Amino acid sequence: MSEDQPRDPRTGKWVEQVSDEGKTILRHKVTDEEYNAEGSFEFPVRARSYDQHVSFWLNVPIPDESVRRFLAVYRYDFDTSYEPSDWAKEEIKKWDKEHPITPKNFPGGKAVGEAARKTELDRLVKINPIRPYDIPATDARMILRLGMMHYWADPLPREDQEKINNLEVAIGDGNKWSGIANVDKKYHLTRTIMRFYGKFGPVPGVVYGWTGDKWE
Incomplete structure (x- = not known):
């Protein structure tokens, strides 16, 4: 199977083609594991199913520098947002x-x-803040995973996005949260992730690299 052969972008499957000899080339279904292996934290693969998307964001390695950037933009958002x-x-x-x-x-x-x-x-x-002043270092990487899982879920059907919002994930001492929606509410994750990508302008002292739209 040639890597040059086109795939269906919605499913990741090889597209059926007819060779010069008139023979039909069989399709090969790319497994979620194979599909996810092509992405990274900075360049994630496009969400194609609930299971694939959740598996990718729960397992993709996240560099320490990205966690530091996340914590920095969270603190900046807290300091500059009167709530x-x-x-x-x-x-x-x-x-x-x-x-x-x-x-x-x-x-x-x-x-x-x-x-x-x-x-x-x-x-x-x-x-008496309405959200924590800091994100615990022990929870930061997992909270960042959940934020990214929510942020990049748009290609999925609405019902799958709702499943992600209600996904229970153990954080810190193992206590379960009732879902990503609660984590989002506690830490204002949606806005923090948007700041992570520089959507509201650069945060002083933060090096962005790829913002999801362009290099900065």
Whole structure:
């Protein structure tokens, strides 16, 4: 079987052809293992089935540098995204009542008062965040796998994408999560993976390489 022979991109199967002698060349079904072996973390294979896609992302080697990049963009997204919890919202309302931005309270002007409010909001967000400030190093690689599994699932039928969202995977001490959707909610994975690929602009100090669209 020649590697030059075309394959059906949807199934990975060899396409039936007729030789110059008029003989039909038999198709060869490429197994998921063979298909996945052609991809890497940076250049993943296209999802063609639920089992193939899950197997690829649970087993593909992930370089340490990619994990470091993931952790860096996650922390940057946390630091630059104001997402106060309900508690923090109530606390900042109390601060506003106690520290109205007036010339008496802030002789330096409105900008000084707004800067003080921002500093207080930052403090409250870090005290009671709606998501963890850091991703544990012991869980980072698996969480990155799950994020990529979700991000690259678009070619699959909707029902398979739902199965991926509900996939249970042991993380850390072995406790099971109820599904990737819960991990996504806890760590805001969808947005973090988009930042991983530079979708919202570059993160200072992060080397991107291939972003999924272009080299940067």
